[in-house]
Each structure stands twice: as C-alpha cells, then as structure tokens.
Amino acid sequence: MNIGEVAKRAGVSRSTVSYALSGKRPVSEQTRRKIEQVIADLGYRPNASARALANGRTSTLGLVFPPAGGHYTGMQLDFIGSVVEAASAYDYDVTLSTSGMDSDRSFQRLLGERRVDGAILMEIRLEDDRVDHFTRVDFPFVTIGRTAHPEQTWWVGIDHAALAASCVRHLADLGHRTVALVNRPEHLLRVGYESAHRGLEGFTKAAAERGLTARTYRCGDSAAAGEACVAQILHDDPTTTALVTLNEAALGGLYRGLAEAGRLVPHDFSVTGIAAGHWAETMTPQLTAADVPAAELGRLAVELLVERLDHPDATPRHHLLTPPIALRASTGPA
Amino acid sequence: MNIGEVAKRAGVSRSTVSYALSGKRPVSEQTRRKIEQVIADLGYRPNASARALANGRTSTLGLVFPPAGGHYTGMQLDFIGSVVEAASAYDYDVTLSTSGMDSDRSFQRLLGERRVDGAILMEIRLEDDRVDHFTRVDFPFVTIGRTAHPEQTWWVGIDHAALAASCVRHLADLGHRTVALVNRPEHLLRVGYESAHRGLEGFTKAAAERGLTARTYRCGDSAAAGEACVAQILHDDPTTTALVTLNEAALGGLYRGLAEAGRLVPHDFSVTGIAAGHWAETMTPQLTAADVPAAELGRLAVELLVERLDHPDATPRHHLLTPPIALRASTGPA
DNA sequence: GTCGATTGTCGAACCGGTTCGCGTCGTGCG
DNA sequence: CGCACGACGCGAACCGGTTCGACAATCGAC
Numbered sequence: 001m002n003i004g005e006v007a008k009r010a011g012v013s014r015s016t017v018s019y020a021l022s023g024k025r026p027v028s029e030q031t032r033r034k035i036e037q038v039i040a041d042l043g044y045r046p047n048a049s050a051r052a053l054a055n056g057r058t059s060t061l062g063l064v065f066p067p068a069g070g071h072y073t074g075m076q077l078d079f080i081g082s083v084v085e086a087a088s089a090y091d092y093d094v095t096l097s098t099s100g101m102d103s104d105r106s107f108q109r110l111l112g113e114r115r116v117d118g119a120i121l122m123e124i125r126l127e128d129d130r131v132d133h134f135t136r137v138d139f140p141f142v143t144i145g146r147t148a149h150p151e152q153t154w155w156v157g158i159d160h161a162a163l164a165a166s167c168v169r170h171l172a173d174l175g176h177r178t179v180a181l182v183n184r185p186e187h188l189l190r191v192g193y194e195s196a197h198r199g200l201e202g203f204t205k206a207a208a209e210r211g212l213t214a215r216t217y218r219c220g221d222s223a224a225a226g227e228a229c230v231a232q233i234l235h236d237d238p239t240t241t242a243l244v245t246l247n248e249a250a251l252g253g254l255y256r257g258l259a260e261a262g263r264l265v266p267h268d269f270s271v272t273g274i275a276a277g278h279w280a281e282t283m284t285p286q287l288t289a290a291d292v293p294a295a296e297l298g299r300l301a302v303e304l305l306v307e308r309l310d311h312p313d314a315t316p317r318h319h320l321l322t323p324p325i326a327l328r329a330s331t332g333p334a
Numbered sequence: 335m336n337i338g339e340v341a342k343r344a345g346v347s348r349s350t351v352s353y354a355l356s357g358k359r360p361v362s363e364q365t366r367r368k369i370e371q372v373i374a375d376l377g378y379r380p381n382a383s384a385r386a387l388a389n390g391r392t393s394t395l396g397l398v399f400p401p402a403g404g405h406y407t408g409m410q411l412d413f414i415g416s417v418v419e420a421a422s423a424y425d426y427d428v429t430l431s432t433s434g435m436d437s438d439r440s441f442q443r444l445l446g447e448r449r450v451d452g453a454i455l456m457e458i459r460l461e462d463d464r465v466d467h468f469t470r471v472d473f474p475f476v477t478i479g480r481t482a483h484p485e486q487t488w489w490v491g492i493d494h495a496a497l498a499a500s501c502v503r504h505l506a507d508l509g510h511r512t513v514a515l516v517n518r519p520e521h522l523l524r525v526g527y528e529s530a531h532r533g534l535e536g537f538t539k540a541a542a543e544r545g546l547t548a549r550t551y552r553c554g555d556s557a558a559a560g561e562a563c564v565a566q567i568l569h570d571d572p573t574t575t576a577l578v579t580l581n582e583a584a585l586g587g588l589y590r591g592l593a594e595a596g597r598l599v600p601h602d603f604s605v606t607g608i609a610a611g612h613w614a615e616t617m618t619p620q621l622t623a624a625d626v627p628a629a630e631l632g633r634l635a636v637e638l639l640v641e642r643l644d645h646p647d648a649t650p651r652h653h654l655l656t657p658p659i660a661l662r663a664s665t666g667p668a
Numbered sequence: 669g670t671c672g673a674t675t676g677t678c679g680a681a682c683c684g685g686t687t688c689g690c691g692t693c694g695t696g697c698g
Numbered sequence: 699c700g701c702a703c704g705a706c707g708c709g710a711a712c713c714g715g716t717t718c719g720a721c722a723a724t725c726g727a728c
Binding site for chain 1: 377379380381382383384385386387392394397399410411414415418419421422425427428429430431432438439440442443444446447448449556557558583585586587589590593612615616617618620
C-alpha cells in the first residue's frame with residue numbers, strides 16, 4: 001500500500017518509483033510500464049501527508065469565511081462552490097475556516113500548523129487585522145474585496161461604489177428625486193466592512209452629483225429588519241420614491257414593507273440594488289439589480305492565489321469587477 | 335521552528351518535548367515549564383503533515399457536496415457553516431469536495447491519498463454508489479439523509495415523508511380537496527434523490543388517506559421553472575386550491591405564477607412545504623412550512639462522525655429529525 | 669581505443685513529528 | 699541494607715514520501 005511495496009513488486013528501488021511518478025528524472029520505458037502495471041493492480045495512491053512533509057507543500061488552500069451565527073447569503077455559497085471547483089482544477093483541495101484572528105483555533109491551526117499553502121479571505125474590512133497579519137508573516141493570500149490600502153496586496157473584488165452609484169443614476173434618470181439606501185447592519189459598518197462602506201460612499205456621492213435628496217439606513221440581515229426599515233424610511237420622508245439596497249437578506253422584507261404601506265412596486269416605488277442574479281429573479285417583481293458574479297469571483301481568486309504560489313515574487317495583481325445593472329421589473333419612472 | 339529546535343533550546347531531547355506536549359508520559363514539572371517557555375518564545379506549533387504522517391490521522395474531515403452548476407440552496411450553506419464550526423470544536427478541519435465518484439479527482443484525492451479521516455456525504459440517493467464504495471472499503475462516513483437500506487450505516491436526516499405528509503394533513507384539515515406537489519427536477523428523481531422520493535411518497539400516501547385529489551409535478555430549481563409549474567398545475571386542474579413544495583428555489587416563482595393567475599395567497603390558494611426558516615420568512619405572505627434545521631443537522635453529523643472515528647467498532651447510530659410545521663401566513667381555509 | 673556525456677538505477681539522507689525500549693536515578697518497603 | 703519499582707529522560711526507529719550523489723552501462727566522437 002506504500003511506495004516501498006510498489007517498488008518491491010516491480011523489482012526496483014523506491015526512488016525509481018518516485019521518479020517514474022514525477023518524471024523528474026528519466027526512467028526507461030520498460031521499467032515505467034512495469035511500475036505502472038503494479039500501481040494499477042494495487043490501486044496505489046501516494047500518501048498526501050508524507051508527500052506534504054517531504055516537499056513542504058500541502059496542495060491545500062484555506063478559505064476563511066465569516067463565523068456563522070449570522071446567516072449566510074446565497075452569494076457566498078455560490079462563491080464557495082466555485083472556489084472548490086476551480087481549486088480542484090489546479091489540483092488543490094480547499095479547507096474551510098471561520099475567521100476571527102487570535103481567538104479562533106481553526107484559523108490558527110491552518111496557519112500555524114501549515115495545513116494550507118495559501119488562503120482566500122472573505123468578508124474583508126477596510127482595516128483588516130487578518131490582512132495585516134498575513135502580510136507581516138509573508139503568508140500567501142488573496143482577499144475578496146480590498147482594504148483601504150490595497151496597493152501591495154492580491155485581491156479580487158467588486159466595485160461596490162461604482163455599482164451603488166450606477167443604481168442611483170438609474171433612479172435619477174427615471175426621475176426620482178428622493179431616494180434611500182438600505183445598507184448592511186450597524187455592527188458591520190462599525191467594524192469597517194468593505195462593501196458596506198464603499199457602497200455607501202458611491203451612493204452618497206452619486207446622489208449629491210445628481211442633486212437628489214438622499215437618506216441612508218442600516219438594516220439587519222433579515223426580512224423582519226427590512227420591513228421595519230421601510231416603515232422607518234416612509235416615516236422619515238413620505239416623499240421617498242425609490243431605494244437602493246446593499247442588503248440581500250432584507251430584500252423580501254423591503255418588498256413586504258412597501259406592500260403594507262400601499263406602495264406598489266414599481267409604479268409607486270422603485271427598488272434596486274446589488275444582489276445575486278438568481279435571488280433577484282426570485283422576487284416579484286423581479287429586482288433590477290447589479291448581479292454579483294460570485295462564481296467568477298471565486299474562480300479568479302483561485303487563479304490569483306495559484307499564480308502567487310507558483311511565483312512567490314510576482315508583483316501583486318487584482319481584478320476589480322463592475323457588473324452591469326440587469327434591468328428587470330422593480331424600477332419605473334417616478 | 336521545529337521540534338528539534340525547541341528541544342535544543344530547552345536543553346532536552348526531541349522525545350521529551352513530544353511527551354511534554356502530549357502528556358503521554360510523565361515529564362517533570364520543571365522541564366515542562368522550561369519547554370513551555372521556549373515554545374511560547376518561539377511561537378512554535380507542530381507541523382500538521384509530520385504529525386499526520388507519524389500517527390496516521392489527519393484531523394481533517396471531508397465534506398462531500400454536490401457538484402455545482404446547479405445552484406445551492408440557502409439550507410446547504412447553513413449546513414456547511416455548522417459543520418465547520420462543530421468540527422472546529424472537536425479539533426478537526428473540514429475540507430470540501432464535490433462528489434461524483436470515479437469521475438471526480440478531488441473526491442479521489444481525499445480518499446486515496448488519505449487526506450481526511452472520515453467524510454460527511456450530502457445529497458444522498460436511495461441507491462448511492464458513494465455509500466456502497468465507502469462501506470466496501472470500510473471508510474468512516476456519515477450521510478445526510480438515508481439510503482433505501484440504512485440499517486448498517488451512520489446517518490442524520492430529516493423525515494421528508496412525515497413532513498410532506500403533515501403538510502398534506504394541514505391542508506386537508508383546512509378543507510382543501512385538490513392539491514398538488516411541486517417536487518425537485520426530473521433528473522434528481524431519476525437518479526434516486528432521497529428527499530425527493532420520500533417527500534413524494536409521504537405526500538401521496540397522506541393524500542390517499544385523506545381522500546384528496548392529488549397531482550405531482552417535477553419542477554426545475556429556479557423561479558422561472560416554478561412559474562411555469564404553477565401555470566401547468568392550474569391548467570391541468572383549475573380546481574386545485576393548494577400546493578406543497580419540496581423545491582425551495584422554485585418558491586418565488588410559484589408565488590409569482592399564482593399572482594399572475596389571479597390567485598391570492600392564502601385566500602384563493604394555499605402554499606406550504608419544506609424550506610429553510612429564514613427563507614420562508616422572506617416570502618410574502620410568509621410561508622407556512624416545515625423548517626429544515628440545517629445547522630442542527632450539521633452539528634449532529636459531526637458528532638456522529640467523531641464518535642465513529644473514536645470508536646471504530648461502535649454500532650451504527652443515526653438521528654431522524656421531524657421538525658414541526660411552522661404556521662405562518664401562506665395557508666388558509668379552502 | 670579512450671574519453672566524456674548521457675541514460676537509468678540505486679542507496680542514503682531528509683522532512684518533522686511519535687513511540688518504543690532502555691538506562692539512571694531516587695524512594696519505599698521488607 | 700538490598701531490592702524492586704516508579705519517575706524521568708534519552709536515543710533510535712519509524713511513518714511514507716522526495717531528492718541528491720554516486721555508479722554502471724551505453725553511446726558517439728575523436
């Protein structure tokens with residue numbers, strides 16, 4: 001079951017078997033055939049731990065995602081799936097870890113015990129201690145999203161500011177004059193959650209440029225919170241005729257709140273924002289939104305990380321995606 | 335950075351450091367303190383690959399989930415998250431693999447190369463070649479869902495038959511006489527997908543018991559498919575007044591289709607089924623449904639697997655969950 | 669016919685842990 | 699007082715691969 005057994009049965013030394021497998025030194029046609037034969041008969045596969053110990057690479061990537069408790073969005077799952085698939089294409093496994101820095105044991109295990117060759121970090125903050133830590137110890141990683149100072153790091157991300165801005169412009173073009181932003185929850189903004197901050201920034205700037213009256217709200221990640229948020233919006237300014245949401249989980253609640261307030265979408269009120277495509281299509285009316293290309297992000301993240309692992313001294317690269325707004329049925333003229 | 339370095343600085347042998355760490359043999363108070371001191375200074379952590387090679391255990395669990403392409407449901411993500419968290423509590427990592435048996439390289443890697451100590455299998459089929467394979471080679475695993483013959487295996491699952499049945503009874507109690515089942519897609523049934531089959535079985539049986547007129551439908555995992563499915567249902571029998579869905583992804587489309595047909599939920603038409611709780615609450619009106627306890631399933635699966643790993647000869651155990659139907663707003667009297 | 673390069677193979681060392689057997693103390697007991 | 703035993707620590711072997719240096723055989727060129 002191990003390489004010695006294969007060697008014995010093939011009548012060669014262990015090193016010859018190794019070379020036959022890796023091709024790092026020439027092996028005669030004849031003995032290679034013999035070895036391959038024995039391997040096929042035995043169903044031999046080299047032990048990953050032994051290999052990892054010998055050559056210092058585990059062929060495993062770490063995927064660090066936010067601790068649960070909070071629920072996950074559909075977008076995150078698509079992302080995870082595509083990471084696993086892309087990694088598999090490069091012959092890497094993916095092991096999951098909840099983040100949390102010092103406190104988190106699983107996170108410490110991955111790094112400290114060298115279980116992974118590199119890592120992909122989700123849910124980035126503008127000032128992110130995980131990023132700082134990885135950078136300091138020169139551990140290869142790619143982030144999903146970018147920090148406030150992303151110059152020297154590898155990342156893939158979505159231009160939330162541009163997306164939020166184009167949502168605003170779309171509404172302005174339709175004649176809306178008073179709009180609201182439904183952002184992620186308070187605590188995520190407080191810790192500097194990237195997408196929430198940049199989305200807010202893009203929204204605010206674009207609204208100002210177009211001279212719109214704009215209010216911004218933080219909203220819990222649930223339907224109930226979304227419902228409450230709409231009530232608040234309409235209470236604060238009943239002349240509001242449109243909203244942009246960065247909060248996917250609240251979306252159902254937003255629709256419900258509007259219905260309860262007697263505002264018909266899209267005739268009396270327009271809704272748009274950033275969301276996963278198939279989620280947007282689930283809503284009625286279907287949401288006009290910038291579709292987050294989660295699967296593509298995952299693929300690109302793996303690509304970048306693999307490249308970084310292969311070329312440790314390469315200069316940092318990144319991909320900033322700006323998906324277009326998919327026009328569906330939730331927005332209309334003011 | 336390795337155990338030899340620690341030993342040297344502490345002035346002891348490598349084996350003493352190892353014993354101090356594992357506690358498998360007594361070490362004097364004094365030298366243990368010294369060793370701990372050195373370890374703290376160096377920030378030493380034992381190399382996982384070396385340890386795995388030496389003692390034959392990787393401290394990693396495999397989580398085998400369905401290949402993408404099809405999108406994932408929110409329920410699956412909750413499940414994955416809870417698995418990772420529970421595993422972390424037992425000092426296990428989790429590595430992901432898409433399933434697919436012989437074809438799939440990542441799957442082969444996990445097993446053949448001994449990257450994981452055991453596995454959790456999602457998306458079980460009534461006759462499942464992965465289960466057969468694992469059983470044959472005596473590889474420790476736990477399934478989510480049960481096969482047609484689950485007697486000698488370890489599993490956690492939901493009683494889809496009972497759940498579907500109680501949905502039907504709920505509708506019958508409300509006076510509905512003609513009901514429909516919206517199942518998962520055709521191809522999943524063809525390959526013997528467990529939840530789809532057992533749900534179908536429970537639905538059919540309960541409908542017969544209550545003397546209901548019942549039709550069953552297969553429906554793609556998308557809003558568009560759900561919309562089309564409702565149209566078909568109402569076309570086939572316009573007197574239908576309620577439906578049960580096993581298809582979470584189609585739910586939004588079902589609602590939309592009903593609205594388009596002028597059937598108001600819950601006054602003209604009742605909808606119920608099996609879905610994740612927070613998804614059910616997203617819909618308007620909120621879905622009366624059996625809430626899938628995904629997080630609990632994940633936790634239990636890890637518990638079982640860890641127990642199986644610790645006691646290889648223990649007799650198989652399982653957990654069959656039957657969550658109650660949460661009464662919300664999508665069903666009403668006929 | 670000799671030399672050098674190339675090809676093919678082997679043995680040994682190494683990666684960084686764990687574990688077994690043994691030796692050396694110190695101690696309590698008969 | 700002698701002996702057995704427990705506590706403590708060490709060295710060596712082992713887990714299953716990879717890789718380096720050495721060596722024999724083959725081959726072409728001069």
